[in-house]
Amino acid sequence: xxxxxxxxxxxxxxxxxxxxxxxxxxxxxxxxxxxxxxxxxxxxxxxxxxxxxxxxxxxxxxxxxxxxxxxxxxxxxxxxxxxxxxxxxxxxxxxxxxxxxxxxxxxxxxxxxxxxxxxxxxxxxxxxxxxxxxxxxxxxxxxxxxxxxxxxxxxxxxxxxxxxxxxxxxxxxxxxxxxxxxxxxxxxxxxxxxxxxxxxxxxxxxxxxxxxxxxxxxxxxxxxxxxxxxxxxxxxxxxxxxxxxxxxxxxxxxxxxxxxxxxxxxxxxxxxxxxxxxxxxxxxxxxxxxxxxxxxxxxxxxxxxxxxxxxxxxxxxxxxxxxxxxxxxxxxxxxxxxxxxxxxx
Amino acid sequence: xxxxxxxxxxxxxxxxxxxxxxxxxxxxxxxxxxxxxxxxxxxxxxxxxxxxxxxxxxxxxxxxxxxxxxxxxxxxxxxxxxxxxxxxxxxxxxxxxxxxxxxxxxxxxxxxxxxxxxxxxxxxxxxxxxxxxxxxxxxxxxxxxxxxxxxxxxxxxxxxxxxxxxxxxxxxxxxxxxxxxxxxxxxxxxxxxxxxxxxxxxxxxxxxxxxxxxxxxxxxxxxxxxxxxxxxxxxxxxxxxxxxxxxxxxxxxxxxxxxxxxxxxxxxxxxxxxxxxxxxxxxxxxxxxxxxxxxxxx
Numbered sequence: 001x002x003x004x005x006x007x008x009x010x011x012x013x014x015x016x017x018x019x020x021x022x023x024x025x026x027x028x029x030x031x032x033x034x035x036x037x038x039x040x041x042x043x044x045x046x047x048x049x050x051x052x053x054x055x056x057x058x059x060x061x062x063x064x065x066x067x068x069x070x071x072x073x074x075x076x077x078x079x080x081x082x083x084x085x086x087x088x089x090x091x092x093x094x095x096x097x098x099x100x101x102x103x104x105x106x107x108x109x110x111x112x113x114x115x116x117x118x119x120x121x122x123x124x125x126x127x128x129x130x131x132x133x134x135x136x137x138x139x140x141x142x143x144x145x146x147x148x149x150x151x152x153x154x155x156x157x158x159x160x161x162x163x164x165x166x167x168x169x170x171x172x173x174x175x176x177x178x179x180x181x182x183x184x185x186x187x188x189x190x191x192x193x194x195x196x197x198x199x200x201x202x203x204x205x206x207x208x209x210x211x212x213x214x215x216x217x218x219x220x221x222x223x224x225x226x227x228x229x230x231x232x233x234x235x236x237x238x239x240x241x242x243x244x245x246x247x248x249x250x251x252x253x254x255x256x257x258x259x260x261x262x263x264x265x266x267x268x269x270x271x272x273x274x275x276x277x278x279x280x281x282x283x284x285x286x287x288x289x290x291x292x293x294x295x296x297x298x299x300x301x302x303x304x305x306x307x308x309x310x311x312x313x314x315x316x317x318x319x320x321x322x323x324x325x326x327x328x329x330x331x332x333x334x335x336x337x338x339x340x341x342x343x344x345x
Numbered sequence: 346x347x348x349x350x351x352x353x354x355x356x357x358x359x360x361x362x363x364x365x366x367x368x369x370x371x372x373x374x375x376x377x378x379x380x381x382x383x384x385x386x387x388x389x390x391x392x393x394x395x396x397x398x399x400x401x402x403x404x405x406x407x408x409x410x411x412x413x414x415x416x417x418x419x420x421x422x423x424x425x426x427x428x429x430x431x432x433x434x435x436x437x438x439x440x441x442x443x444x445x446x447x448x449x450x451x452x453x454x455x456x457x458x459x460x461x462x463x464x465x466x467x468x469x470x471x472x473x474x475x476x477x478x479x480x481x482x483x484x485x486x487x488x489x490x491x492x493x494x495x496x497x498x499x500x501x502x503x504x505x506x507x508x509x510x511x512x513x514x515x516x517x518x519x520x521x522x523x524x525x526x527x528x529x530x531x532x533x534x535x536x537x538x539x540x541x542x543x544x545x546x547x548x549x550x551x552x553x554x555x556x557x558x559x560x561x562x563x564x565x566x567x568x569x570x571x572x573x574x575x576x577x578x579x580x581x582x583x584x585x586x587x588x589x590x591x592x593x594x595x596x597x598x599x600x601x602x603x604x605x606x607x608x609x610x611x612x613x614x615x616x617x618x619x620x621x622x623x624x625x626x627x628x629x630x631x632x633x634x635x636x637x638x639x640x641x642x643x
Contacts, residue, residue, distance in 0.1 A: 110445055130615075305455070
């Protein structure tokens with residue numbers, strides 16, 4: 001079976017299984033499931049930008065936040081439909097992505113990391129919080145989205161959280177397949193050429209300006225698409241979920257899971273949304289009636305930091321990359337073929 | 346005019362702290378090739394250790410200056426150990442990796458240190474700052490009252506900068522550090538102990554970060570995140586020095602401090618200084634070094 005058919009089949013099967021998975025769970029876990037997809041979009045945006053095009057960014061949560069505020073502004077501030085809100089959110093994030101990409105035309109590596117960290121901090125502390133931008137952020141309380149409908153289906157968080165989740169999941173499956181396809185496409189090959197060597201890529205005739213900006217636009221658009229669903233599932237927007245530490249966590253988890261692989265994004269999103277909530281809820285109690293323990297939310301970030309350091313020393317290709325290499329190795333053993341080198345992505 | 350002078354003093358002291366923090370970044374970057382995003386977090390953790398000794402432990406019958414000295418000593422001692430542990434446990438193993446990988450590792454260190462400090466000292470709680478000089482002691486220059494704390498900061502910043510420069514130029518170990526920063530392989534061939542030099546620069550960098558952290562506590566919202574995020578301002582100051590030059594870094598720190606302070610005469614905004622720092626970073630990176638940073642030891 002050709003590769004792309006496998007991909008489509010895999011996406012459809014994954015959607016079919018995952019779509020009804022959170023049905024019986026309590027609303028908080030359904031919220032986690034939806035949030036997992038939003039963060040998966042965030043990490044997917046890092047896969048495109050860092051994994052494919054080799055551009056480091058520490059402000060992906062900022063793109064998601066701009067998407068969320070854009071959607072909130074249109075839906076709650078201008079009483080537009082939610083579809084319009086999503087379009088506005090994605091557009092706003094994409095525009096910001098291109099603006100961030102402009103300095104990236106002359107920078108790379110750690111200098112780009114410094115600039116994007118600065119941008120994340122400016123949006124966290126200034127744009128999302130200053131009264132100058134109240135028209136965009138809805139003031140101190142943020143935008144409140146109480147009821148919303150998408151193409152005639154009620155998808156607001158109060159009663160229809162699962163509907164919003166299913167829409168998000170379907171979108172993620174489509175976008176994920178598109179991003180896998182992008183890897184093999186002409187644009188994807190140019191991205192990888194830029195990642196391996198900008199100098200060589202431009203010598204071969206790759207238009208650096210166009211493709212670097214394209215990578216930033218696609219990446220910011222994906223992050224914004226996820227973020228634009230945030231007001232829908234949470235009911236409101238606030239700066240806290242999109243602050244600078246979320247950007248750092250997204251980058252860290254993206255690298256930890258394997259920054260070159262699309263499935264790692266889904267894995268990372270799930271990790272990022274579910275683990276902190278499980279820790280907050282079940283992390284305290286008594287073990288064997290003797291030892292009390294209290295594992296709070298902060299342990300999650302501590303674990304991410306320590307795991308990232310260990311991973312970069314021990315498994316440079318990330319958790320998914322390592323699993324993939326081991327699986328390929330095992331499959332060769334089963335078929336008694338000579339060992340092959342894992343195809344570089 | 347008095348107001349202008351007062352803002353200048355605040356700006357210079359803030360700039361002194363940026364300069365100090367940036368010195369540590371430049372030192373570690375030049376000698377080991379690691380651009381340390383965790384620099385603010387390292388300083389933050391050591392500062393909280395000093396805070397814990399200052400406010401959290403009983404000091405029966407000790408003079409106030411002795412308590413301050415004890416707290417600062419504890420914070421600085423912790424900082425040296427922290428720098429050594431990070432070098433031995435993490436950065437020694439990744440010396441030959443690409444520069445960007447090492448920078449991402451420091452982000453992991455940043456996240457771990459920030460959340461560890463939040464667990465110990467709580468995230469959004471108000472913490473009393475550590476004052477080196479009594480808060481009430483001031484003196485006047487041409488009718489402008491100057492708090493002794495501000496003077497302490499500027500003096501310490503300049504003193505450490507000149508001290509570091511003298512150490513790098515005048516002592517054998519300083520020369521060894523500069524040799525490693527120029528070329529680690531040939532330094533090793535000349536008998537320089539590269540491992541030792543790397544460890545010392547991490548300890549020294551961490552120590553300077555702790556000094557900056559302790560000095561800045563009266564100026565900012567003293568919690569685990571603000572001090573960690575000081576990294577952006579410090580990087581801006583370090584970039585003004587091109588991540589190489591110590592005098593330019595100090596100058597850059599003072600310049601950035603003034604730039605961030607003067608607008609607050611007219612505009613009350615918590616986020617505006619961050620915007621100014623970002624604009625400085627962009628201006629420096631795009632105008633000054635379009636081809637990126639100078640090559641350093643891998």
